Amino acid sequence: MEAIGVLVGGIAHDFNNVLAGITGNTYLAKSEINEHPERLQERLETIEALSFRSAELIKQLLTFSRRDMVDMHPLELTSLIKEAFKLIRSGIPEHININLDYPEEIILVNGDVTQIHQILMNLMNNAKDAVEHVKEPSITVALDVVDVDAAKLVTHPSCQAGKYARMRVEDNNGGIPEEHLQHLFEPFFTTKAEGKGTGLGLSMVFGAVENHHGFIEVTSKKDTGSIFEVYLPMTQTTVVTQQKETTSYHGNGELILIVDDEKALADITAQLVEKMGYHVLIAHDGLEAIEVFKAHQAAIRGILMDVIMPKCGGVEAADRIRKHAPDIGIIFATGYDQLKVTHEHIVNPSDAVLTKPYNVEALAKAISHIIDS
Template identity: 50%
Template sequence: MSTIDIFPGLIATANIETGYFIECNEAVTDILGYSVEEFTSKPLVEFIHPDDRQRTIDEINRQLQSGLTICFQIRYQCKDNSYKWLSWQGTAADEDGKVYAVATDITEFKQAEADLEVSEKKFRSTVEGISDGFFILKDEDLILTYFNSSAEEILGREAKDVLGKPIFDAFPEAKGSIFEKQYRRAFDTKVATSFETYFGIAPYANWFDVRVHPVDDGISVFFQRTTERKQAEEKTRKLSQAVEQAGESVIITDAEGSIEYVNPSFTRMTGYSAEEVLGENPRILKSGNQSDEYYKELWNTITDGRVFNSSIIDRRKDGSQYPATMSIAPILNDEGSISHYVALQQDMTDHDMLEEQFRQSQKMEALGTLVGGIAHDFNNMLAGITGNLYLAKQSSEGNPKAIEKLRNIEGFSYRAADMIQQLLTFARKDRVSMKPFPFTPFIKETIKLLHSSIPENITLGEDVCADELIVKGDATQIHQVLLNLVNNACDALEWSTEPRITIRLEALQVDETFIEKHMGFATGVYAHLSVQDNGCGVPENRTSHLFEPFFTTKEVGKGTGLGLAMVFGSVKSHHGFVEVESVEGEGATFHIYLPLVDSEKIADSSKQDGEVTEKGQGETILFVDDQEGIIDTGKEVLESMGYQVMTASNGQQAVDLFKEHPEAIDLLLWMSSCP
């Protein structure tokens, strides 16, 4: 065996001029399957792949002309007709045209190279076809070695401008950010990581979802913009919170009417938890107040794709009923078919209560106007009656029987005047002296007086705060208010086995929550006075009429129906509020709310009793009234008492008389309603 046979590669000598191999070693058999004789018996070009023949001839000719060594890779046909890649290296041809060459089988290398090329093509096709941005960072410096087209579009940078650079040189604005921390972590630990962050400079600032994967000597990074998704999520979150936190009840059912969702307001409104109603039909709220025709119209409307709006009375879990406004709308899917229904309900209990309070307030205002006008006319008539009674008594001094009858008439007149005064108080047209005074001591003193005036079988309890609670008002009227309420309570306790009246006084801070259920109040601190009894109570259908003049729940002859009307008028004239709570058979509680005032100096509201001058000393009084009968009677009464009297029927006459006799007139008596 020769030396060339020991060599593992194919060694051959070829004559370039003849185009034949002259000799070769036995490796030709191992590599190509030919014997030495077979390999040297045919022109060498016949062993070369047809696609490589011309390239081989060109390469040999080039090397012959240049005198360079042979070096090229071509495919040779094996004896079994397959092909192998051979890498040839040889000497330049000598003067006889001989070339000495060595061939190495590189078929596996070429196959691996081809596979790699295919793999790279697939890789590039994949990463260039995805919408995610993608790049590869190599080495400790995190040098950009790949940057796909989506990365270019998302980040606003071209690959040619960033490849070959450390990423934080290419993107200096990201240095020190979460990107650097996470990239370094993935590179050092070889552990994949992901994160979401907001980053960039307008117009490329966005929310990004980033995924980092370790690779050989580096990391690969996938990222995508999530701004639209985040905005959609935020919109969905807001909508969800709006529904969850809405004050109205929200119910969502499927197309067949089975409940799939209810919000917390539904639970607050109905008493049913979500778990109790999911899968149920909304008919569990039916109260029986709506007819079958109502529900038929409802169903026909919404299944026709239209919105149904209506008022309704539904039933809570505890059996109680509540008024509501309701709106039901169909929800359409992408195909335009009804997939669900959404129903909104607003509890109108408080609204209806406030509306009723408003109507009652308007009615009381109207009654006040009417009563005030009537009371004024009655007062004028009573003034004429009492004046003439005074004169008649003066003329009947020698007739005791006549005087007694006149006094009886006078008593009835005063009782009528008292009723008129109560009517004026209800209408808030009487004169009051409004002064700041400490309410708490005043109430305590009034309670002391009440102890001696109420029946002994009635227990009078009190719970009065220690604070002074300064209010601005007329002490006489407030005293009468409390007396009327206590007298009313005493009458209600007639058949009670353990009659009790409790008077309470406290400071009440009125806030927005309180105002929501009590129309007309303003925020601030109020004196809250209440009178509670455990008597017969008032039927619910009568409580709204309690403060109307001449309305009474008592037997005939036991009440005028003006006591609570006077309470209402007095409290209103003090810018306060009066409310009643009552359960028939259990008793009633009347609540008085008066606004507190800040006052360091409280005027002394006590009144000194002055002496009444019954006889005049010739003083001159200018008496003004617009009714002739009152003028005549008043003039005669005053003259009988020793006064000189000038009269006028209107304001202009009075002014003219005063200008004519400025020194003579000592007193002016003027009816407040006189023009």
């Protein structure tokens, strides 16, 4: 049980960090509207990416509650680290000099995207805190490939010799006191002020590295700083890169019914869908959805249906609507925890399931799918 508490605490902790990135970028965007409008695009993109990142953390929390834990598959580490680095960096003050070094070669590991992101985020945030009062603060993140032999593994007996990806986060804080070194990875060990640190960051990192069958080492030098090195075993499997979609999906004024009890979400979704070229109607619960549908049955071409709603949930509303219109295509919108339930209820091949928060491209594709079929 304690382990669960630590893990949940760790995810909550990372969630807060991501939120700090979102609120920080929002604050900056607001203050830059007049003076630096050219920076807005990038700020908004960062906010968007961080929002999806928090959705991933929630997903992980839910996966954990179901015990199937992590989603390991072959990943190209360099591009993942580059992307994560960019996001995390946006939350670090500009006076800190930050660099990323990476090799040209392709580095494949069997890993979980969210956990690797969490590893880097925690190490970089710790380095940021560590250099807070340093004169010329600097953080270097470096990625490379190393051969790990049996000699090195004496201290990591559960790991296997072979090629490892090494991710290094180095700062110039002047080192970690000897007496702290052995406690770093213990849950709740922190030297930070109350409210500033929970002491869960590195225990989270440790757990994530173990899940990847890797190991972590810390070197601290008084005159320079601390180096955290994460070793992840490489894999030979080829990555199935997802082809970036080139098709763009666009409507021609077809009428879509959007059902969500969360008013703000229904409104923003309606605006997105209108922007894609559709007309929209909105309903805020299952019963209202049935009524609106009946009133506009001839014109409605598809429904975007929230699953969990008061009064009458999405699955039941869909069943009742289908009594009038068996062929209507429905997109079920759901949180990750309800995904399985929702899939069991899909009765029509023309249906689709989307998880919230919506990825706009996926939403456009799903709408186009239910209209075409």
